[in-house]
Amino acid sequence: MFDVSSHPDPRPISATRISSRLFSIFLLPLIGGGVVRGEEPPSVLPLPLTSKDSAEKPATALDVDERFRLLESRLNELEHVNENLRDENRRLAEQVGRPQSQEAVESVRDADPDGWAPEEFNPTYVAPAPWHPRFDEGFVLLEPDAIAGQPFQLKVNVVSQFRYTNLSPGRKTWTDAAGTTRPIAERSDFEIQRNYLALKGFAFDPRLQFNATLLGSSAANKVAWFGWINYEFSKRFNLFGGFWKLPGSREWYESYTATQGVDRTMATTFFRPNMTGGVWATGELFKDFHYVAKIGNALNSSPLNASRKGFGMAYSGTVWWEPLGSFGPGFSDLEYHDKLAVRIGTSQTTARDDRQLDPAQAFPENTQTRLSDGTPVFETGALAPGVTLLRQTSMTSAFDLGFKWRGLSLTGEYYLRWLGDFQANGRIPFDTLYDNGGYIQAAGFLVPRKYELFVRSSYVSGRFGTGHEVGGGLNWFVYQNRNVRGTFEVLQILHSPADNILTGYRAGETGTLIQAQVITIF
CATH class of the missing domain: 2.40.160.10 (Porin)
Structure with a gap:
């Protein structure tokens, strides 16, 4: 383990600050998994220090802050990508102006049977297109x-x-x-x-x-x-x-x-x-x-x-x-x-x-x-x-x-x-x-x-x-x-x-x- 007190940085590193940033490290894979299929995945993120890394090269508080800043930057990039994808989906839906095809409906049904409609739902029904006089x-x-x-x-x-x-x-x-x-x-x-x-x-x-x-x-x-x-x-x-x-x-x-x-x-x-x-x-x-x-x-x-x-x-x-x-x-x-x-x-x-x-x-x-x-x-x-x-x-x-x-x-x-x-x-x-x-x-x-x-x-x-x-x-x-x-x-x-x-x-x-x-x- 490295000694935080030995680092010359005068700013104190609180336990709350470290725990919140560590939480963001574990949250990152979950957020990254939300990228739509077919999109180019983001570049590999810097990994947190392991015990082996610390043994080879002692980490300083400045190194930890830099890694946290990189993680926050990556999170912001992912949020921006997801926002763009949501906008694109919205535009496509407006252009099509009709519900998804029955094949797409069945695909969602197979992928998520627990979240599907109740049994009395008629799978042959297709909702009418929005009214556009x-x-x-x-x-x-x-x-x-x-x-x-x-x-x-x-x-x-x-x-x-x-x-x-x-x-x-x-x-x-x-x-x-x-x-x-x-x-x-x-x-x-x-x-x-x-x-x-x-x-x-x-x-x-x-x-x-x-x-x-x-x-x-x-x-x-x-x-x-x-x-x-x-x-x-x-x-x-x-x-x-x-x-x-x-x-x-x-x-x-x-x-x-x-x-x-x-x-x-x-x-x-x-x-x-x-x-x-x-x-x-x-x-x-x-x-x-x-x-x-x-x-x-x-x-x-x-x-x-x-x-x-x-x-x-x-x-x-x-x-x-x-x-x-x-x-x-x-x-x-x-x-x-x-x-x-x-x-x-x-x-x-x-x-x-x-x-x-x-x-x-x-x-x-x-x-x-x-x-x-x-x-x-x-x-x-x-x-x-x-x-x-x-x-x-x-x-x-x-x-x-x-x-x-x-x-x-x-x-x-x-x-x-x-x-x-x-x-x-x-x-x-x-x-x-x-x-x-x-x-x-x-x-x-x-x-x-x-x-x-x-x-x-x-x-x-x-x-x-x-x-x-x-x-x-x-x-x-x-x-x-x-x-x-x-x-x-x-x-x-x-x-x-x-x-x-x-x-x-x-x-x-x-x-x-x-x-x-x-x-x-x-």
């Missing part, structure tokens, strides 16, 4: 998780259309085909024209999809549901069942959020079919050739739905070809095609209409079948004095053509409609009615993907009169996409035959229509 063309609330065995997806979209409408009538009244004189009202109002809340996704199989949408409108003071379920067999064949549009017009089948102006044109509002329950299929038969085909209850079945009478159905379909590549959605060249993009299409609709289904408008998007002056065709006296139409057959054909190139666009659609096979409570002086009409619109970006000027015009002509509109405006794509768009438009209207509560058109309307709106898509 995100935005991807909608708010993604639930995502599929193969590890957790969760084959579901749920996405939410909120679409709002806020509009100011001002109509300065060019005349005070108009007279319909039945001889009824009706007022043309001035308008100046703010409305939420459309507010959509859509839930969509898939369940059990990514091909088994659903859509459930709530539509609200302060203009119509109505709330309505629509939606569908569908199974995507392939790119060529996707089968749907539910309540949705009859695809009888290109501008109608395109989303209202992608129109050139504030809303669809007067001609489209007049000729287009409506929404109805039914089954339909969509697909791309071959490259850039698309189709939609639907069998529905009627042109407008929403008022009575299951209470409707008869076996008459509505049949509607549309096809379009994009021979030079993708045309893109809507009518504005927001994608700024470097090469000319062309879309050629046609839409056909036929239906047997009953009077019971037409007058009521329980669904805000739907319209009534009207004569070319705006008179509802089923109104008593519309086709002949004192005569009420009970049933008819309608056929509508539409042909569309569109071009896009470097921010410029030119689109149009031509409509033909026949009404016939009348059944009424009296004599009608003609067997068929023929109407035609169409629209044309052109646009160009002042600043690519930002500010777009447009002009457009449409007309409707038939046995009972002719109506038309002409005007233009400005689109502002706030974030250079369709998610937020502002539109200002001025239209001059003469004898509107179209009428729909969600548009600026009212039957018989003549005057200047000024509209400004903002659409948001989240």
Whole structure:
């Protein structure tokens, strides 16, 4: 043993000081054993003096202090390494965002059976991944998780259309085909024209999809549901069942959020079919050739739905070809095609209409079948004095053509409609009615993907009169996409035959229509 008192260091070495440092020597292997496997072990630490060492070279108090200082330094290094490892594990856990795999769970179970869960624990259960909602063309609330065995997806979209409408009538009244004189009202109002809340996704199989949408409108003071379920067999064949549009017009089948102006044109509002329950299929038969085909209850079945009478159905379909590549959605060249993009299409609709289904408008998007002056065709006296139409057959054909190139666009659609096979409570002086009409619109970006000027015009002509509109405006794509768009438009209207509560058109309307709106898509 060495003699501490013989060392010239004047500092006393207390028993407590020596015992605490000796304790740290024995604690060191325990701390060092906590290093994660695969890490480089620390260098060999100086060992404490043994009796043999003391015999060969007497140790001094200074030697002991130096060794203790080295030990403390090594302990500090180990603590720093362990802290770094804990931080790294935490970062990895956050990146993975899910529980460890079942193999890792079983490994821990084998390594530490005494510290494992109670016997009733089900080893096949894997906790769901942490909830991390995100935005991807909608708010993604639930995502599929193969590890957790969760084959579901749920996405939410909120679409709002806020509009100011001002109509300065060019005349005070108009007279319909039945001889009824009706007022043309001035308008100046703010409305939420459309507010959509859509839930969509898939369940059990990514091909088994659903859509459930709530539509609200302060203009119509109505709330309505629509939606569908569908199974995507392939790119060529996707089968749907539910309540949705009859695809009888290109501008109608395109989303209202992608129109050139504030809303669809007067001609489209007049000729287009409506929404109805039914089954339909969509697909791309071959490259850039698309189709939609639907069998529905009627042109407008929403008022009575299951209470409707008869076996008459509505049949509607549309096809379009994009021979030079993708045309893109809507009518504005927001994608700024470097090469000319062309879309050629046609839409056909036929239906047997009953009077019971037409007058009521329980669904805000739907319209009534009207004569070319705006008179509802089923109104008593519309086709002949004192005569009420009970049933008819309608056929509508539409042909569309569109071009896009470097921010410029030119689109149009031509409509033909026949009404016939009348059944009424009296004599009608003609067997068929023929109407035609169409629209044309052109646009160009002042600043690519930002500010777009447009002009457009449409007309409707038939046995009972002719109506038309002409005007233009400005689109502002706030974030250079369709998610937020502002539109200002001025239209001059003469004898509107179209009428729909969600548009600026009212039957018989003549005057200047000024509209400004903002659409948001989240």
